[in-house]
Amino acid sequence: MQNIVERLLNGDRRALARMVTLIEAEAPPARRYLAELHQHAGRAHIIGVTGAPGAGKSSLVTRLVRELRTRERKVGIIAVDPTSPFTGGAILGDRIRMMELAGDPNIFIRSMASRGSLGGLAASTRDVVRAMDAAGYDPVIVETVGTGQAEVEVMRTAQTVLVVVAPGMGDDIQAIKAGILEIADIFVVSKADKPGADQTVAELAMLLSLDPHRRQATWRIPVLKTSALKVQGISELVDAIQKHQVYLRESGSLAQRAQRQVQSEIQNLILQTVVKELKRVVSEEEWHTLVEDVTKRERDPYRVAAELAVRVGLKQRYCIFD
Amino acid sequence: MAETNGNNRSSVIDDTSRPIRVLVAKPGLDGHDRGAKVIARALRDAGMEVIYTGIRQTPEMIVDAAIQEDVDAILMSILSGAHMAIFPKVMELLQQNNVDDVLVAAGGILPNEDIPAIKAMGIKGCFGPGTLMEEIIRFVRENVQAKRLATEI
Numbered sequence: 001m002q003n004i005v006e007r008l009l010n011g012d013r014r015a016l017a018r019m020v021t022l023i024e025a026e027a028p029p030a031r032r033y034l035a036e037l038h039q040h041a042g043r044a045h046i047i048g049v050t051g052a053p054g055a056g057k058s059s060l061v062t063r064l065v066r067e068l069r070t071r072e073r074k075v076g077i078i079a080v081d082p083t084s085p086f087t088g089g090a091i092l093g094d095r096i097r098m099m100e101l102a103g104d105p106n107i108f109i110r111s112m113a114s115r116g117s118l119g120g121l122a123a124s125t126r127d128v129v130r131a132m133d134a135a136g137y138d139p140v141i142v143e144t145v146g147t148g149q150a151e152v153e154v155m156r157t158a159q160t161v162l163v164v165v166a167p168g169m170g171d172d173i174q175a176i177k178a179g180i181l182e183i184a185d186i187f188v189v190s191k192a193d194k195p196g197a198d199q200t201v202a203e204l205a206m207l208l209s210l211d212p213h214r215r216q217a218t219w220r221i222p223v224l225k226t227s228a229l230k231v232q233g234i235s236e237l238v239d240a241i242q243k244h245q246v247y248l249r250e251s252g253s254l255a256q257r258a259q260r261q262v263q264s265e266i267q268n269l270i271l272q273t274v275v276k277e278l279k280r281v282v283s284e285e286e287w288h289t290l291v292e293d294v295t296k297r298e299r300d301p302y303r304v305a306a307e308l309a310v311r312v313g314l315k316q317r318y319c320i321f322d
Numbered sequence: 323m324a325e326t327n328g329n330n331r332s333s334v335i336d337d338t339s340r341p342i343r344v345l346v347a348k349p350g351l352d353g354h355d356r357g358a359k360v361i362a363r364a365l366r367d368a369g370m371e372v373i374y375t376g377i378r379q380t381p382e383m384i385v386d387a388a389i390q391e392d393v394d395a396i397l398m399s400i401l402s403g404a405h406m407a408i409f410p411k412v413m414e415l416l417q418q419n420n421v422d423d424v425l426v427a428a429g430g431i432l433p434n435e436d437i438p439a440i441k442a443m444g445i446k447g448c449f450g451p452g453t454l455m456e457e458i459i460r461f462v463r464e465n466v467q468a469k470r471l472a473t474e475i
Contacts, residue, residue, distance in 0.1 A: 004474070014419070017392035018475050025340040027471055088341060089366035096376035096388060102383040109390055113341070113371045 005036050008135050014107060016135045020110055021119025023127045026272075034127055037134040042135035043142045045245050050120060050180055053146025055164040056190035058097035059228035061143050065101055067238045068139065076105040076137030078128055080121050082145045083113040090114075094143065108137060119153025120144035123272075126157045126265065139241075149179035156264055160235075160244045160259060162180070164188045165204065167196035181207065183242050184221055192225040192232060201225055219247050277312045337471050340406060342370045342462060345393040347384045348377045349412070350404040355429065358399040358405065364455040365462070381411035388416070388424060394466040395425040397458075413443045423473065425465050429453070 007015035022030040049051045049057050055065050058079065061089075065075050079094035092111035112122045121144055122128075132140045132248075144154050155161055163184035204223045211217075222240050226233035248254040282290075293299040346361050346362045354389065355377050362372045373391050375383070388396050409428065416424065427447035428440060437448050447461050467473075 014389055014392075014421070017390055018471075021340075021392045022344075022471060025337075025471060083371075085368065087367050088369040090341075090371045091362055091370060092364050092391075096372060099376055099379075099383070102380075102386055109387075111371075111373050111391060114342075207457045306431055 005033050009040060010129065011136060013105075016108065016131060017110070019131045020128050023124050023131060024112065024115075024122070026124070029082070030127070030188070034130060036139065037130055038135040041130045042128075042133065043136075044138040045241075046129055046133075046158045047139050047141045047241060048144065048154035048161040049141060049164060050144040050147050050151070050161065050183075051164030051188075051190075052148070052166070054244050055146070055166045056228060057143050057146070057164050058094045060162075060164055060188060060190055060226060061094075061141055061232045062098045062101060063226070063228045063231060064141065064238065065098075065107060067234045069106065071238070074137050076129075076132035076135070076140040077101075077107070078112055078125060078132070078144065079109065079143045080112045080114055080125060080145050083115050085116075088115075104309045108132065108135075114145055117153070120151030121153045121157060123268075126261075129157060139254045147180050149181075152180060152183050155183040156261055159248060159254065160185045160241055162186050162188050164190050164242075165200055166191050167194050168202045168252065179245075186225040186237070186240050187221060188237060188310065189223065189225045190228065193226040193230050197225055197301065218251055219244065219253075224268065274312055274314075278308060281311050282308065334456065337394065337438055337468055340471075342395065342466055343373065343391060344370050344395045344397060344462060345373045345375070345384070345388050345391060345392045347375055347377045347379050347387070347396060347398050347468070348400070349381060349398055349408045350400050350402045352377060352399075352401045354401075355399070357401075361399070361429065362456060365459065368459045368463075370462070375440070381415055384412055385415040385419065389421060393424060394470060395427065395462050397462075398428045398430075400425070400430040400432075405429065405430070406436060409440060409443055409445060413445070418432065423467050423470050423475070424452060425467070426429060427458075427461065427465075429458075431467075 004015050004019060008019055015252050019033060022033065049061055051057050060076060065077065068075050071125060077098070079091055079092070081092045081094060083090045090113035094111055095109060098109055101109065110128065112125060112128065112258060114122050117123045121142065125142060127139050129142060142158055161183050163180055165187060168187065189197050189204065191197065195303060201223050208221055224233055224237050224240060226237055290304055294301050294304060343363055346358050348358050362374045365372045373387065373393060375387055384396065384398070398409070398412065405428065413426070426445045427449065428445050429449040432440065432448050432450055440448055446465055449458055
């Protein structure tokens with residue numbers, strides 16, 4: 001029997017699905033598999049879709065995928081929904097709006113719970129993208145949790161970021177704030193069948209005109225109007241995404257982004273290793289006692305962290321209390 | 323917190339530390355899904371990841387979603403009386419796709435006389451009106467395969 005990596009590369013959907021589960025569970029073989037998949041990935045265009053809850057992300061993704069299918073693309077979708085901070089459970093409901101995509105063997109949809117990550121994605125989303133990419137899905141669309149102003153993790157994963165804004169979601173002062181409005185490669189004003197869409201387009205255009213970097217910038221961020229309900233503006237949006245992909249390649253930005261992403265990825269992997277090692281060397285009881293001591297102010301978190309750093313194998317000189 | 327010190331590290335896959343993933347599906351033509359939503363919410367509050375796909379799901383859609391989402395369990399809720407047509411189709415599609423490690427249970431309006439036949443299809447649990455949420459949660463926890471990830475598919 002072929003192993004799971006070979007089966008995934010051969011287009012076996014169950015192998016891909018199980019790979020994602022292994023990745024999410026941080027199961028020991030997952031990194032070994034991912035290391036193998038790495039050389040097969042890198043072909044997919046990765047599109048991020050972000051915006052406030054209810055902005056219309058899932059409906060837009062559904063239309064986008066329909067359009068991409070008419071252009072004969074094989075599409076992977078990762079839809080992230082929030083994990084409850086209290087119970088650890090989650091309701092993953094993006095499939096409700098993607099129902100019409102069911103049954104197409106050239107579409108793979110996977111729902112992910114954020115599992116405690118705060119940046120709008122799950123910690124393992126990037127690795128799941130890698131698995132879909134290696135399995136031949138291109139593009140891979142990553143839909144974030146409904147975001148506020150600061151969940152910008154998607155820019156470290158995606159190559160083209162769509163920021164979806166529904167009409168009437170806030171005045172132009174909201175738009176000047178830092179955060180997700182800064183990470184857009186393309187603005188999408190959704191629900192264009194509703195009143196106020198033109199005003200939102202005008203406000204976003206105004207915001208862009210205030211950007212001091214804009215005059216030197218070689219990519220002009222478009223503001224596009226779409227209606228998922230009436231299927232309007234979708235083909236124009238796919239054209240804009242493709243244009244951005246060409247721009248990224250020709251301007252050298254793609255390589256730059258990739259380098260930044262790899263850098264943060266390696267750093268993250270090291271952090272994960274340290275945390276894992278910490279869990280291995282410190283028993284639950286000891287951890288509990290340490291936390292209690294610090295809470296009661298009998299000890300301080302800085303000394304405790306420094307001592308633990310030594311125990312996970314970091315050199316003494318990184319510790320401030322030598 | 324301490325990891326098991328197995329000799330063969332690659333076989334140390336801890337299924338218990340990850341959330342149970344459940345697909346809550348509404349097959350058939352039922353127009354309302356309050357019951358399914360209540361169950362989805364209760365499972366969420368029990369720490370599970372619940373994939374909810376909405377109403378009017380065909381057996382193909384259910385099995386397709388279960389495969390892509392790699393769920394540990396499928397819970398189908400049906401009120402319209404079409405269960406004896408739909409459930410066999412779902413089980414057949416699972417079999418066709420070699421999915422044999424997923425717990426399947428059913429809820430809704432299931433007449434007593436149909437229950438033996440439903441169970442004979444491989445549907446392990448049947449939950450009618452008035453079932454306590456705790457009972458469903460316990461059933462899922464106790465019956466999902468504990469070593470799914472350790473088994474080659």
